[in-house]
Amino acid sequence: MREFKYTVKDELGMHARPAGLFVKEAVVFPGRITIVKNGKEADGKKIFAVMELDVECGDEIILRTEGEQEEEAISVLSRFLEENL
Template sequence: MECLVKILNESGVHARPASVFVKTACQFSSDIAIKVNNKNVNGKSIMNLLSLGLKKNDEIMITAKGSDEKEAIEALVHLVDSKFGE
């Protein structure tokens, strides 16, 4: 399962939003991946997520595979759409 979302927060994805994303992703047993510009990283790794250098208006594809993939996608899309709780 996958969903395309846009980064909305002004400061992009720096340490705090990356930490919140990874903490949320780790609550699910499904494999989580983030794809952007032909780069695919583990969505449960803060270092991998930060390596993408995501800025405002970047579009990312969140992919989840596993028994709770639907719930994982819904939670992570909501997190991005809510500007990581800013």
């Protein structure tokens, strides 16, 4: 299991479009991808689950990757967060 902590800097938070684009990147990995906010977990491969977390600017989230290719997944997806959020 790999984890990456990130504080969202985008003023608008993780709204529909960034959530959708994140999921597109996440689904290519075979393992489990999770986003955690305040202890609430969301399946990082499900756009509505990610949207439901209601991640806003200033929120600290944890990106978690597990299983096959967890190393590659954490690298690609943490970069996505840094570049887009």
